[in-house]
Amino acid sequence: MSKAFWTVFFLVGLLQACRTPFDPEVASQASDFLVVEGYLDSEGKASKLKLSRSAPLDAEGPFVAETGATVTLNSASGESYLLDEVEDGSYLFEANVSEEQSYYLEIVLRNGERYRSTEMRPIVTPDIIDADFLLDEEGVEVFITTQGDQFADDFLWTYDETWIYRPRIRVPYIYDAAIGNVRDRREGEHIDLCFKNEESPDILLETSSRFEEQVVFRQTITEIPRGDERIMERYSILISQKALEEDAVKFWEILKKNTEDIGSIFSPLPSLIGGNIFSVDGLDRPVVGQVSLGVVRQKRLYIDLVDVSPWNYLDPEFNDCVVEQEPVLSRFYDPVFVSGGVLPARAHIPEGGTMVIGYFPTSRRCGDCTLYASPIKPDFWEDE
Template sequence: MNKSKYIWYLFVVIGVVISCKKPYNPAIVSSDNHYLVVEGVINSGNDSTIINLSRTVKLSESVSTQLMTNYTVVVEAEQGNSYTLQSEGNGTYDIGPMHLDASKKYRLHITTPEGKQYVSDYVEVKQTPSIDSIGFIPKSNYLQIYANTHDATNNTRYYRWDYSETWRFHTKFQSSFIVDGGAVRIRRADESIYYCYASDKSSNIVLGSSEKLTQDVIFQTPINTIASNSEKMELRYSILLKQYALTKDGYQFWENMKKNTEQLGSIFDAQPTQLQGNIHNVSDLTEPVIGYVSVTNVQSKRIYINKGQLPNDWIEKYPYDCGMADSAFFSHPKTGYNDVLYYIIQGGGIPIDAIYGPFGLLGYTYSSQGCADCTIRGKVKKPAFWIDN
């Protein structure tokens, strides 16, 4: 092919590609409505039921969400008992174990302070099977955490998981001294800010289905991934996994939610779909309400992962650039203040170690709070559930 024909062919290919793309200009909907968001599961077993209520906000508003207080939230059985949840503030409503009758259907009934009524559809109680095991596999640059479960009766088929994770970590530098009453003194053991515990909750939607399998078995479904250089893997890590059985409709709601929130961004991803939950405004069925209420007993399981169980070449990356400086009791020629007073007592630096000379104490090494105080990112007190190895 000569050069001129090659160029002509190239232009044709480019023209075909461009012609396949069609501009998409979605209609911008401007609404002052704040739609109700209902989060939570009616727990039919031995655990508490916790429902969180909030309302959507416009992107232009300064707050990210509106938490709903002074609502009345009731679990109602079809032709049966009702159970009123207690408001804990901040949009949280809860009740202790209700031990619901698995042969009945239940719904959530919500009443606003203005008297507006919202109800979910009556849904059957789904029995959640136990979590068989939680495991992990070190990959090249991340840790894959997975779960196994099964239902011998083949009645579950649709599953959802969420989790909370906790890890023990330490600061870059260990402070042996503390500022107290305008002076620096030795830090007591109960004042240590070197080791802390931090926690987080899952923000992704984790689903699994055995619908297309002969047996109701979920094998090594991915739950969470953690980077190999994450501080979570520094000392000891724990994950508490919760498992929920879903109806087919409930699974489809969460699947659509996942597609709309996590799987958008390219032409190969799923396209946005209308979320159809099972909660409605009694007097206005056209009002959007976000959420899906399921009824099930929740199964949970916790595991711990130690640093020694991971590859030796996995080195955690500290989240701050850290360094130490020296401070002395000698006065600055310009300010008249000594380094200890200027950089530590008044400046907020964290004293690390003492500096001694031939005639006694000269000053201290010091660093920033982010590099020497773990309490800015965690808590010193060990969680009640935590088991040391």
Template structure:
């Protein structure tokens, strides 16, 4: 859930601003004061996987900056027996470590900022997350629904999910060629130069929660995670989703539920107030700065599935960026290759052959032919063909 809390808090502030004038004309006084409250979020894995804590600062409403990292902090995990583990800053504001931890002990997270201010979490008891029993999909008239099913127990009743999506897409016009300025000729692209097949990723900042105690035998059946609408490019060729399931305590569940209600149901008279959002991280000083955030720990569970276009066929798709992509009608003759292609704004696509001799190429814009402008042509390490 890296940076998810920052995204939600800023979205909530903007929603409050706009909705304040829904019924009657009203010009709210919006302060540009930078409160710069510390935001802490993360999950500590006890089974040897990478644990990640993100430290950042809140933004003024009119600030377009999406993430203000709090760098240079000292982040320490302490056990009730006195053992300590130090997090390393893998990138600005992101602190990670990997360790196998005793599931039967309690822990606290200690944060010391470069200015000397200290913060401490409440005592945390790890929760072992049950396995995901099913991760599947259903196609209906509205598109494709991806769902998860699981079964809770007495120790694990409150669940939180996040996910990562990856998919293949193609540009509007496919080209296998490029202009080589060294030879001043058009050549075939090598495998690592391909621009006609790319991958795109998405980490969606939606809050997905469920209380298993609401259901018979603590069984959660087909909880919707993602809705892929008709004509989405995600199912153009091959799509993958990795879902991570985490069992959390009631305090953590309530924290994220308040955020969910404020972000999804903003404006309702019965919605929880944003002022109720606090978390389990507090300043060590009696009158210290306010902190927003929640850190929990345990052993998570994850699962990945792939969906091919033929699994949901027919699937007509639409990519707005390629709506008006077409091949140029005129042929770029050999003598004009350097003039037409050296800038890279236009690329050769289809050779024009007279009898057995190539006399030139029909071309298209780079925006229409180069998928790396919207994604990457490097296959993800996990990807299975």
């Protein structure tokens, strides 16, 4: 081997031996600033404004909900609309306001800090022309088609996904300690049908003027790989289309670049992201955020397992889930089933008999969907 190689080898080893952790000092102000995000619907659809505080770089979570704030939307003609806090840091707006006026958002925090937005004029978002899905060997692609106009050229899409979640093993029975016996589950006791929900994790942007006649054709909203849990039975996606003003586009483009390239909204300094929210009390209080006001267009799409079969969903986490071959006889119901960790899954009727004398058990983690999802059916849900 050449002398040059050994020289490089020695230098690399020396650098590795001298490596020490780098723990930069970051000003507390730079890691503790208000974060504001929201798109308020001007036609009365429920929409939320989220307020949070960025956390220090060494904190476990990226942000902390900003609770107890007073948030109002004020019109140029003097009307005020109060946003109610419905969850920690989440403020609900449900008002039909005129698209012919300008508005500004006002935020007063519990500690007295005051913030407001620049003036906003509602944008009338064009309708979603079509929402559908395509199935191929890779899975399902959900897409929409829309068309921009002279007032709405740039779009932001968000979505909410909801799907039926079933346990690996269906358990129609329950041990009732009050009677010391196993019985059929009644309404409200079933644990074989649940619902999961997730909000869109990505920032989806597009400019319609890039296309002929401003038609955005088959814009991909999300892709579901074949075998994914979301279409184990029935899946629904609510797509929201929001037109953006020019300043908002810049904000979302910077945010998209930073979150995709760096991995966190809080990686860049607040001044690099900006937005349309500012401190009323002075520039020494940094704030990051963008609030828009306009008409939100929505489409809901359902996809059933029969639409994509064969789907071949199988969660390997439950591969060891079985109904045991040895039944639990009636005299052992209390010690086995009372804790709830073991469930009576199948009735045991001896060959030639007519009476149930026991139940074949399974683990609760295999038969209770409420461990992983909500048993409450959403109000919007349609079974067919």
